[in-house]
Amino acid sequence: MRIVVNDIAASSGGAMTILKQFYNYIKEYDTSNEWFFLLSGYYLEETDNIHIFTFPNIKTSKIKKIAFDCFAGKKMIASFNPDVVVSLQNIITFGVKSPQCVYVHQSIPFQKIKKFSVFKRNERSVAIIQNIIGAFIKQSVRKADKVFVQTKWMLDAVSQSVPAAKKKIFLAFPQVESMKSDLSKFDNKRFFYPTTTGIYKNNHLIAEACDLLVKEGIEDFEVRLTLPVGAIENKHIKCLGVLHRTEMQNEYQCGTLLFPSYIETVGLPLLEARSCQTMILASDTPFSQECLENYDNALYFSPFDAVGLKECMKKVILGSVYPEKVNERYLSRASWQEFYEEVLSCKKSFF
Numbered sequence: 001m002r003i004v005v006n007d008i009a010a011s012s013g014g015a016m017t018i019l020k021q022f023y024n025y026i027k028e029y030d031t032s033n034e035w036f037f038l039l040s041g042y043y044l045e046e047t048d049n050i051h052i053f054t055f056p057n058i059k060t061s062k063i064k065k066i067a068f069d070c071f072a073g074k075k076m077i078a079s080f081n082p083d084v085v086v087s088l089q090n091i092i093t094f095g096v097k098s099p100q101c102v103y104v105h106q107s108i109p110f111q112k113i114k115k116f117s118v119f120k121r122n123e124r125s126v127a128i129i130q131n132i133i134g135a136f137i138k139q140s141v142r143k144a145d146k147v148f149v150q151t152k153w154m155l156d157a158v159s160q161s162v163p164a165a166k167k168k169i170f171l172a173f174p175q176v177e178s179m180k181s182d183l184s185k186f187d188n189k190r191f192f193y194p195t196t197t198g199i200y201k202n203n204h205l206i207a208e209a210c211d212l213l214v215k216e217g218i219e220d221f222e223v224r225l226t227l228p229v230g231a232i233e234n235k236h237i238k239c240l241g242v243l244h245r246t247e248m249q250n251e252y253q254c255g256t257l258l259f260p261s262y263i264e265t266v267g268l269p270l271l272e273a274r275s276c277q278t279m280i281l282a283s284d285t286p287f288s289q290e291c292l293e294n295y296d297n298a299l300y301f302s303p304f305d306a307v308g309l310k311e312c313m314k315k316v317i318l319g320s321v322y323p324e325k326v327n328e329r330y331l332s333r334a335s336w337q338e339f340y341e342e343v344l345s346c347k348k349s350f351f
Contacts, residue, residue, distance in 0.1 A: 001033045001083040002080060002081060002082045002083050003034070003082060003085070003344075004038065004077050004084075004098075005035060005036065005086045005087075006038045006077070006085065006088070006093060007019050007037065007087070007088040008039060008040050008068070009090075010040070010088065011041065011043075014105065014266075015088070015089070015105070017174070018088060019043070019088055020043075020044070021174065021175050022336060023044050025340060026050065027047060027050060029337070030049070030340070031048070033049065033344070036053065036080050036082070037051070037053065038053050038054075038055060038076075038077075039054050039055070040054060040055060040058065040059035041059075042054055055068075062128075068093075069136070070094050070095075071094075073094075074093055074094065074095035074096050077093055083098060083099075084343060085101070086100070086102075086103070087100065088103045089103075090102065090103070090105065091133075091136050092140040094143070099145040099346045100144050100145055100346075101145060101146040101147070101342070102140050102141065102146075102148070103148045103149075104140075104147060104148065104158060105150055106133075106134075107154060107157070107264065107287075108126060108129045109131075109133070109134025109137055109138065110154065114200070116199075122199055126198070126199055141165045141169075142164060144165075145168065146168050146170060146343075146346050148169075148171075149172070150171075151171070151173065151287060151291075152171060153287055153289075153290050155171055170338075176271045176275075178275035179249045179275045179276050180249060180253070181253070181277040182253045183323055185253045185254050186253070186278060186279075188279075188319055189222065190224070190255035191221065191222070191313065191316075192224045192225075192254075193206065193223065193259065193269075194225075194243070194269045195225055195226055195227060196226075196227075200261060202260040202262055203225065203227070203232065203260075205260045205306050206223055206258060206309070207234050208306035208309075209310040212310040213313060218317060218318075220317070221236060221317050222236060223238070225237060225239050225240065226239075226241065226242060227240075228241055248272070252272060252276040255278070256279040256281060256313075257269060257279070260283050262285055262303035264285075266291065271291055274291070274292060277323060277324075278297065278323050279298075279321065279323045280292065280299075281300075281301065281309065281312040282298060282301075283301065283302070284300040284301060285303065295326065296326050297323040299315065299321065300312075
């Protein structure tokens with residue numbers, strides 16, 4: 001079989017992690033099928049049956065990417081004469097006659113917690129994803145032969161948004177590498193949030209909660225964020241910049257994870273911190289509840305309530321709650337083997 005994998009959008013973060021996990025599985029277990037990866041750069045190594053083609057220009061703008069997905073891409077992909085086409089970037093290539101699978105990991109168009117406005121400057125880019133790009137994603141779900149999502153809450157949300165696609169949606173939980181637990185290093189005055197500048201990451205809520213703690217006379221604590229140094233001016237917040245994996249593990253072990261983000265597909269830091277068995281203060285959202293199911297070292301707060309977050313932080317600082325060693329019960333998850341097998345069977349179900 002000849003399979004084309006389109007992931008031109010991936011260049012870093014979770015998208016790159018997914019791409020590499022899938023590639024590594026194919027590299028190790030499949031030597032009989034021929035694979036063609038369409039990427040924005042040479043992120044992967046070619047083998048006898050894995051071929052890499054790069055299109056860096058398409059990655060430079062959302063308009064160019066949509067134009068490729070809707071118009072130019074079908075001719076390019078058809079030139080490979082594929083048996084199956086896999087999109088790991090939320091949107092299929094429209095007009096392709098081969099059976100298509102799409103991996104949907106963009107949750108913004110499917111969440112109902114917040115409606116973003118294009119008329120607000122700080123919300124505009126997210127509003128475009130929610131409304132314009134979201135329309136292409138939902139149309140892709142309708143047209144694809146198989147759809148893969150990472151979590152049960154996403155499976156339910158996508159099914160509700162596109163009811164006709166319910167029977168062709170499959171769960172493919174991403175591979176998560178556990179981190180070492182060491183509760184002896186836990187400091188109840190230290191908090192950590194691996195974050196970015198995205199509006200839904202909700203960084204301002206942490207600053208507000210810190211100010212509320214100070215008003216109550218609680219001063220002995222520090223919140224550590226992975227934002228650029230100096231990004232937030234608050235004496236109780238330290239911006240660390242980008243951290244390596246070993247540094248992340250140390251932060252999880254030494255402090256309490258704060259997670260006020262209200263839009264995520266998985267919420268990888270929740271799973272990483274859970275594997276360290278540390279305290280977690282998380283937004284009360286479907287993804288948090290799923291990732292932390294049956295986990296005792298967690299407290300929840302409304303992602304739009306600084307007082308609620310402050311109260312959770314206060315409990316940790318004053319020692320009212322403390323992480324205890326727990327028996328881990330991980331979420332059920334689909335393996336890359338199952339994903340791979342569903343992709344290959346897409347040709348059979350198409351005819």
